[in-house]
Amino acid sequence: MAEVLVVTSGKGGVGKTTSTAALGAALAQAGQNVVVVDFDVGLRNLDLVMGAERRVVYDLINVANGDVKLQQALIRDKRIETLYLLAASQTRDKDALSEEGVRRCIAELRQRFDWVICDSPAGIERGATLAMRYADLAVVVTNPEVSSVRDSDRIIGLLDSKTLKAAQGERMEKLLLLTRYDKVRAGRGDMLSIDDVLEILSIPLLGIIPESEEVLRASNLGAPVTLANAQSAPARAYTDAARRLQGESVPMTIPNGRQTLLTRLFGRRAA
Amino acid sequence: MKLFRLLTGRRSAPLARERLQILLTHERATTGSSGLISALREDILRVIAKHVDVAPEKVEVTVRNSDEVAVLEIDVEIPQAVARTAIGRGRGWVAA
Numbered sequence: 344m345a346e347v348l349v350v351t352s353g354k355g356g357v358g359k360t361t362s363t364a365a366l367g368a369a370l371a372q373a374g375q376n377v378v379v380v381d382f383d384v385g386l387r388n389l390d391l392v393m394g395a396e397r398r399v400v401y402d403l404i405n406v407a408n409g410d411v412k413l414q415q416a417l418i419r420d421k422r423i424e425t426l427y428l429l430a431a432s433q434t435r436d437k438d439a440l441s442e443e444g445v446r447r448c449i450a451e452l453r454q455r456f457d458w459v460i461c462d463s464p465a466g467i468e469r470g471a472t473l474a475m476r477y478a479d480l481a482v483v484v485t486n487p488e489v490s491s492v493r494d495s496d497r498i499i500g501l502l503d504s505k506t507l508k509a510a511q512g513e514r515m516e517k518l519l520l521l522t523r524y525d526k527v528r529a530g531r532g533d534m535l536s537i538d539d540v541l542e543i544l545s546i547p548l549l550g551i552i553p554e555s556e557e558v559l560r561a562s563n564l565g566a567p568v569t570l571a572n573a574q575s576a577p578a579r580a581y582t583d584a585a586r587r588l589q590g591e592s593v594p595m596t597i598p599n600g601r602q603t604l605l606t607r608l609f610g611r612r613a614a
Numbered sequence: 615m616k617l618f619r620l621l622t623g624r625r626s627a628p629l630a631r632e633r634l635q636i637l638l639t640h641e642r643a644t645t646g647s648s649g650l651i652s653a654l655r656e657d658i659l660r661v662i663a664k665h666v667d668v669a670p671e672k673v674e675v676t677v678r679n680s681d682e683v684a685v686l687e688i689d690v691e692i693p694q695a696v697a698r699t700a701i702g703r704g705r706g707w708v709a710a
Binding site: 488489492493496497500529531532533534535536539543 | 625626627628630631633634635637638641642
């Protein structure tokens with residue numbers, strides 16, 4: 344039974360693409376068949392974060408328009424056999440994507456994969472609503488910061504009105520992924536706490552990803568952070584979140600992304 | 615700034631939280647997830663406008679969710695003069 348998941352946020356730069364790549368890789372590492380789909384037409388980046396930028400020939404629009412077969416556009420990850428990428432088009436704009444085309448494409452992906460993870464563009468326009476349209480489940484990526492929380496609140500409203508599930512009167516499941524969390528600053532009272540964000544947005548928590556230099560390092564290397572350094576704090580947090588997505592009950596820990604000499608030594612050795 | 619913080623002992627997160635709570639209560643009411651609230655607001659406004667000249671921004675419709683119940687709050691601010699005459703005629707208007 345395939346699960347279609349949209350990774351969304353409203354605001355840009357909060358970690359949607361990083362989270363899509365990391366959750367996708369973590370699920371694939373657990374043996375699941377996964378495809379990550381970039382919906383950010385015109386501003387694609389998932390290919391770059393996954394390290395597949397030079398392998399893109401066909402994209403989502405080609406498949407949605409029926410120009411090529413799905414098989415021709417899927418890019419298999421070189422590190423994990425069960426992980427695939429469907430890139431966005433870089434030369435077209437979001438209007439090139441039709442709702443019917445997206446519906447057909449998602450339906451076909453459902454046949455082939457256990458998880459279809461849609462990386463939404465920022466904003467609340469067509470690209471973002473199409474990315475969420477056929478999803479079963481949404482991961483709302485939020486930074487503990489006022490503008491991100493506000494935009495997430497708006498996106499939650501859209502998930503409850505613009506998705507097919509909502510239109511059919513079903514409940515759309517939404518999970519919060521709190522990213523760039525800094526335990527020390529929150530402890531000092533200078534960053535919204537986990538409880539603050541949970542109380543304001545009132546959706547269940549999927550995971551807490553700490554602010555960490557490992558995230559930038561992984562994107563420099565073109566590898567999901569769970570692959571670039573599996574022992575790092577953000578990688579472990581994403582792996583736990585992926586296990587929760589699979590229905591496992593994993594205790595929520597509040598990770599500390601800051602590196603001490605010890606974690607630095609062990610982190611490097613494990614990488 | 616650090617000295618200011620030391621003297622006042624003020625943390626910024628509680629303020630962020632408070633500002634968000636106020637803002638989002640208002641935004642949820644106007645953009646409403648299901649469109650129900652904005653539809654209600656329009657209808658209420660239309661009914662009131664039949665009898666009283668009231669500015670659209672003086673009608674506030676909000677839903678407060680707690681664990682067990684959701685409360686629909688309708689807050690209509692009407693001009694003092696209207697309220698006074700209405701009470702005078704005994705038509706049930708109560709000045710807030």
